[in-house]
Amino acid sequence: MQARPKLACGTAPGKVILLGEHAVVYGRTALAASIDRHVEVAVAPAGGPARLAALACSADGTHWPVPVEALERATALTGVNIADIETVASANLPFSVGLGSSAALSVALIRALALFSGQSPTDTEVCAHAFEIEKLFHGFPSGIDNTVVTYGGLLAFRHGATPRPVALRKPVPLVVAIGQTARETQKTVRGLRQRWEADPGQYEPMFDEIDGLAGAAESALSTGDFARLGKLMDANHELLRRMKISTEELDQMVSLARRSGACGAKLTGGGGGGAIICLCDGDRQGLVDAFTRSGWQAFSTDISKAEETIESGDDGERFEQRHSARA
Ligand code: PMV
Numbered sequence: 001m002q003a004r005p006k007l008a009c010g011t012a013p014g015k016v017i018l019l020g021e022h023a024v025v026y027g028r029t030a031l032a033a034s035i036d037r038h039v040e041v042a043v044a045p046a047g048g049p050a051r052l053a054a055l056a057c058s059a060d061g062t063h064w065p066v067p068v069e070a071l072e073r074a075t076a077l078t079g080v081n082i083a084d085i086e087t088v089a090s091a092n093l094p095f096s097v098g099l100g101s102s103a104a105l106s107v108a109l110i111r112a113l114a115l116f117s118g119q120s121p122t123d124t125e126v127c128a129h130a131f132e133i134e135k136l137f138h139g140f141p142s143g144i145d146n147t148v149v150t151y152g153g154l155l156a157f158r159h160g161a162t163p164r165p166v167a168l169r170k171p172v173p174l175v176v177a178i179g180q181t182a183r184e185t186q187k188t189v190r191g192l193r194q195r196w197e198a199d200p201g202q203y204e205p206m207f208d209e210i211d212g213l214a215g216a217a218e219s220a221l222s223t224g225d226f227a228r229l230g231k232l233m234d235a236n237h238e239l240l241r242r243m244k245i246s247t248e249e250l251d252q253m254v255s256l257a258r259r260s261g262a263c264g265a266k267l268t269g270g271g272g273g274g275a276i277i278c279l280c281d282g283d284r285q286g287l288v289d290a291f292t293r294s295g296w297q298a299f300s301t302d303i304s305k306a307e308e309t310i311e312s313g314d315d316g317e318r319f320e321q322r323h324s325a326r327a
Helices: 068-078 101-116 123-138 144-151 185-198 200-223 226-242 248-259 284-293 316-322
Strands: 007-019 030-045 062-064 085-091 154-157 172-178 264-267 275-279 297-303 324-326
Touching (some): 007 101, 007 172, 007 200, 030 172, 030 297, 068 123, 123 144, 172 248, 172 284, 185 200, 248 275, 248 284, 284 297
Antiparallel strands (some): 007 030, 030 154, 172 275, 172 297
């Protein structure tokens, strides 16, 4: 029998939605990409010598216990006895701002539990398990967050279809800025659902328009046409605003980005507060500073292409190469 590691760590990145949030819930295509901010979960035997807080794999970021409901569901899915383990999560990814923190937590947790119990799940299995945990956080998620967070890179996602890695001419330079308004994706998704049910004729054409923007953005990304991509992001933000997903604060942040030289900007994720993304081909530090001066946190990140194709048979060996278990 394989010896259990004393400490198993699973990691997963955060994400941004480049175009198509909310419309993706209604079967349209969205483009989403992983970012270089992460959530990490460490699992160790309960009461064992490993003090998890000290051993947690990332030194930076905050540490907190994994939410009980998520842990219960994840242990049930992986067949680990919850009484046998201690867990801790750490992150350098801001939480609850539309950057995929709950999906990253779900994926990292599944990966850590799988390693701890000697399993080598495929990415497809990790993604499916993470989707089940995501339902606790989001009610009826489209699946975009757990998918991009599992596979990484830039993906075109449409519910029910195999996610497709998107061709990129060059890395996409972004600034992410974070608003101060508290928010919950579940609320904005539910609110839009009620408005759509009351008047589908108003919303369906907007979803179609967003779908068209996502398609056009794929071409712009393949040729590296950032001027065009920025305009498409602006148009997407305007549609989200008309759908009442944006807020005054998010609109102010988007305006600041455009005034400060961004090619385009839009809210990202669930909206109702949270984060925006700015496409910035020029002085990114200048833009970060402009946000900071106005009281908003901001950071730079690049979107790169998927490291591997999803169809390429993700086997257990690769899983173990990418995630660590220590005896
Ligand atoms: O969970 P967030 O805020 O990163 O956004 C998820 C994207 C939505 O389209 C709003 C919801 C979904 O499940 O697709």
